[in-house]
Structures are given as structure tokens and as C-alpha cells.
Amino acid sequence: MKFVDEFRDPAKARILVSRIEELVPQIPICRRRPLQLMEVCGGHTHSIFKYGIEQMLPEAIELVHGPGCPVCVLPIGRVDDCVALAEQPNVIFTTFGDAMRVPGSRKSLLQAKAEGADIRMVYSPTDALRIARGNPDREVVFFALGFETTMPSTAFTILRAEVEGIDNFSVFCNHITIIPTIKAILDSPELTLDGFLGPGHVSMVIGTGPYEFIARHYRKPLVVSGFEPLDILQSVWMVMMQLAEGRCEVENQYQRVVPEAGNNAALAAVHKVFQLREFFEWRGLGSIDHSGVRLRPTYARFDAERRYGVPNLKIADPKACQCGEVLKGVIKPWQCKVFGTACTPETPLGSLMVSSEGACAAVYNYGPIDLDERLKRRTAARESTEARA
């Protein structure tokens, strides 16, 4: 496929891997312990597992799978709010596909749909607006989710609804913002990260400037990376070059998509429609200041939270669940007490097991191919399911 296959060329991958191997002895940290690089974005995590990138890298490099999967960090309470909204009479609740399976405290959206709620999968907020246009006697709520990547499309849809005077459309806003979250991870006392692969599509909107503090204040290199396997290998190499040369900078590997200054039109729409919340709850990470946005009062009539008075209850994560430690890179997915036993893609306890971008689901589905380990896990999962039955 044009413009895709070029970024999956195995010959170029081998060259990059050998360059990466050459750099290992030049990085002082590697003499003491494995280098820990965090890929922030769930899209990166997905590619890393899908293409088996981790096994191609030398053992001296560990990839830590970061918090950049919006489905994964959605707290249980917000899922309950979605279900409550979807179960309102006369509401058509619209959502992206991969949010359907996230478990709430009572049920997921998929279960609510089976029980009769009118929940429809859409591919973009404009699809939700189209449904509102076509069903003037129903109330259409769009479950707005995601980082800065999906914020502009929600903002433009609200502006569109305003222009067209569509008043049976509202948005349940769960948009979150990546910078405060990276900062929270950097401030975490358990932190051992040495560098970052920065999110590609978020940066397409916000540019590379907002990451400068990571290099300057925290002295960690960050390379904004694309999502194809060669993008990721090249970005790993770029971070390592910085470490080898003793530099800490923000670099942009994904120049074909990410302008340094971001996308002004998108940012303007985002600022027009959204304002920062004082804090927002993240699954596994707890409450993080200024990490979420809500609709400005001017657009209150499009705000499902104001329109319906959602329950907005805080529900604690299941005790056994160690999603937070996995998100911060403190433990690997398979080191979690319930990984592959009580928590599997069929019966996820934590949200990292739900989305294909979640680190746990990625590890569970795609490997690593440790034969005995996999068999052991399968038997344990079966026993756990039987015990529950």
C-alpha cells in the first residue's frame, strides 16, 4: 500500500536496529541497567506489539507503555455516567467503537445496549450530528473522548450544530489533555524513565512547543514519533543519540504530519469551545489537576453534563487491579497480580485489558511469545473462569 509500505520496509528496519545496537555501549545508563523509554501514545503501543518491535530491540532497551490510550484511562465512574445517559428515555447515545466494552461498576455500554438502550457506534462526531439531524424528536448525546487528537473534531461539530441551530444534540465531554499527565508521571517518586517517544497525532494539533519543559526542566529527551514501525525504530534511535551525546531536547521525527507550531485552526476551535477543568479523574492514576476540559458556558446547551445532571460518582478501581503501576511503568503488564488470570480481554478488570491499545491487552493478544508462560497463563485463566462459575 502506497505511503504505508515504505514505512514497513524490513531491510531499513535491520539497518536501524543495528544502529541502535551500536549506540547501546555509548550510553552510560546502559552499563548499570536497561534503558527505559516510554511511548506515551496507545497507537505506538499497538504498533510495537503488532509488528513485534520489542523483540527486535536489544535487551538493554525496555519500552514502557504510557497513558496515551484514552479508553484505558477512563474511570469507572465516567462509564457509569455514560450508561446512565444512554438509559435516559428518548436518548440516542453515540460512541466510538472501542469504548463500548469498557467495564463500568454495573455494566458496559455493550451490556446496556443489549438491555435495550439505544446506543450507536459512530466513527466521528459529525456522524452523531447527522443522527441528530435525522431524528429531530430524539435527543442525541455524543460521548466525546480522547486527547487533543479528537478534541478539534468535537469542537467543530459543536460549532456546526450552533450554526445549524440543531438543539437535540449534546456532548458528554471526557476529553483529556496529555501534558499535565506526562508531568504527573515525571513527578512520580517511583520514576525511572530515561526518555520519551512523544505522541504523534496529539502533536499534529498542539505542535512540539508544549513539550519543551520535559527537556529543559526534567532533563529528559523527547522525540515526537509517527506510528509506522520504521517511525518508531527511528525515534528510539533519535532518543538514544541524544542520550549518547548528552543532549536533552524535543525533536520531531514525524515531520511529515506534525508542524512545529501545531494546527492553528484546530487550536482556535478547541479554545473557543472548551475550557480547562480544575481536575479530572484518570483510571489508575487518580485525579490530575487541569488534565481535562469541559464545554465553556457559552456552549452550555450542548453540554450533556449540564443538560442531564449525570450522577458523576467516584468509583474506586478494583483493588486487585494494578493498572496505575503499569501506566507509570513501575511494573510490566505481566507482573500485575491479576494479569491473564482474573483479568483477561474476555473479563477485563482494568481498562488496560479492554482496548487493543491498552498495554495489557496488547501483551495478552500479541505476545511476547514465551511458550511456557503463555500456556501457564491460559490454564490459569481457565481455572479462574471455572472458579468464578
Place this chain on the structure above:
Amino acid sequence: MSAIVHKPAPRARLRSGKVHGPTVTLAHGGGGKAMRDLIDDVFVGPFANPVLAPLEDQARFALSELARGGDRLAFTTDSYVVDPLFFLGGDIGELAVNGTINDLAVCGARPLYLSCAVILEEGFPLDDLRRIAASMQKAAAAAGVLIVTGDTKVVQRHAADKLFVNTSGIGVIPRGVDIAAARARPGDKVLVNGYIGDHGVAILAARDELALDVPIRSDTQPLNGLVESLLKACPDVHCLRDATRGGIATVLNEFAQSADVCVHLEEPAIPVREAVKGVSEILGLDPLYFANEGKLVALIPAARAETALAAMRAHPAGVDAAIIGEIGDRPEGSVIMHTSFGGERIVDMLVGEQLPRIC
């Protein structure tokens, strides 16, 4: 393999009921004249054949004729609820015939007779029903099978989604043919008869919620002819299964688990159309899990693999056939993809439905 010859339909027993009005009503399921007229007009007319003709409550056929084709019967059933009913490359009627034929064909059976049961929602357009029945007949004729018995029910509005079809089928397995998932052996080659994922993408595109203009046709086709050619070229086919819901990934996992072997797939060898790859990239889905309606996966002893491949390619239903991998022994029960990029990953069973990713 001796052929079973169907005699031409006798003219004596043809009724000539006619339905009037544009839609199906509850009266058409009431058991009276309206129902008879519907069945005569829409089904009996197009399906006409000597086994159906007596219009008794059951089809009857001579054991001796069946026994000439082999030493075992194969019997299968499947229900079809696809939405939308019509899509690029086919419709629910064609699927219902080909799907059941293929379930018979992949055990090596020669499919002979099908039943056809239809559940209709009241208000269903008669023209659509005629179109679907005609396409069932066309598909049956193309595959050389007869639709010999049937049933029609009409339910109230919202008690069913437009139209559901169930077909059951009977076929005869020739002596000596032994195809089973548990027969997968290390060393076997994995063959597929063409491009995968076309049907899944055609259905996605036909649902208007996905504003994608993809010119991909469903691959619905009968596989009995292809299987016959394949068995002629390579009588010792170890495993054969049609890769419908869940795609080839699911079938290969079933093979791996039934025989405690490992399937090694070579990503560059798997035939996937550019447009199907494109849709998968955009939506974050995997063509290995897309439904097919005319694709089979075969495990063939290595020594016969090239012969089997040539036989498949010589048949119209296998022109784009390819060898996509081979069977190893460890890790048992797993499918491993050797990616074009040079890495490895597990290809597991799908847990639920494939859901598109956010971004």
C-alpha cells in the same frame, strides 16, 4: 465419484398461486390461501425441481441414489441474518445457499439438497423477497444443488429485522475422504484460495454509517467445485474449513488447538487487496478477522502442496490461491505471524466483535 443425475421437473404438479399487493402481511404466514399463494408465487415457481414438486411436508429421496455417491452423509445447518440484505457482490439469499453448501463441501462432501426456511417481518417488500428467492435459485443451480423443502413464517413488525433465512443441507462424502481439524501435522502447508476479507469489507461499506466508498465486492461463492478439484489433485487433504465469521485467524486457531500444533503464517504471502488493507488501516481492524463467504483454508502434506496449489489456481474459485504458511510443533495451540516487518506476533482468537479504534 459417481454423479447423481436429477431428472427434469414434471409439469403435472405445478400450482399457480399469485400474491397481490406490494408487501408481506401477517396473512401470508397464517396457513391459509394467502400463505399458499406466497409460497407458490415466490418460492415454488423459481425453485421448481422433482424432489420439491410433490409439495409434501417433507422432501423424500432414495437411499440407493445417495449411496452411489459415497459411504457417509454430511448434514449441516446455518442461519443468515446479515444486515443489509443486499450488498455489493451479493445478497442474503446467495449467502444462505453458498454458506451451507460450503459447510458441506469442506468435509469433502458433495452437496445435494438444501432446505430453505424464511422468517419475514410483516411489511417486507414482496419485490425484495422475489429478488432474494431468485438469487437463491441462481446460486443453487450454479452449484448443482436442489432446494427441496422449505418453510415460511411471518412475524409482527419489530419481532424480526426484515428477513432471516435458515438453510440446512445434506451431502454425500465419498469413500476414503477423511478431512478433520485434528489431522493437522507439523510440516503441512497452509493454503488459502484467494483474497481474504472482501466480504467483511463489502458489508461494512454497505452499512451507510461508514462513510467510506470502497469498491469491494463480497466474495460469496460456492466452494464445492473447488474442493472436488482439490481432492482429485490431492486426496490426502488433512484439514479444510471455510473461513466465515472470525476470518482465517479463527479457523487457524481452531486447527492449532484441535491438533496441538502451531501455525506459522508468513504475512507477505497472505493475499489481501489494497482496498481491504486501506479500510483496515483507517479503522484499526485486522483483515485476518474479517468474514469471508467464499474462502477456505486447507492444510496439505508438504509433498503435495504445489500440486494442490496448481489445482486450486486452475479452478475459477481459486485463481488467487496462495501458500501462506506451514504447521510447526511448538508452541502447541498457537498461531504465530511472521510479519512483513521482520517481527513475530501471536494471532489469537478474537474475544468479541472487532471494534474500530478511536484514533
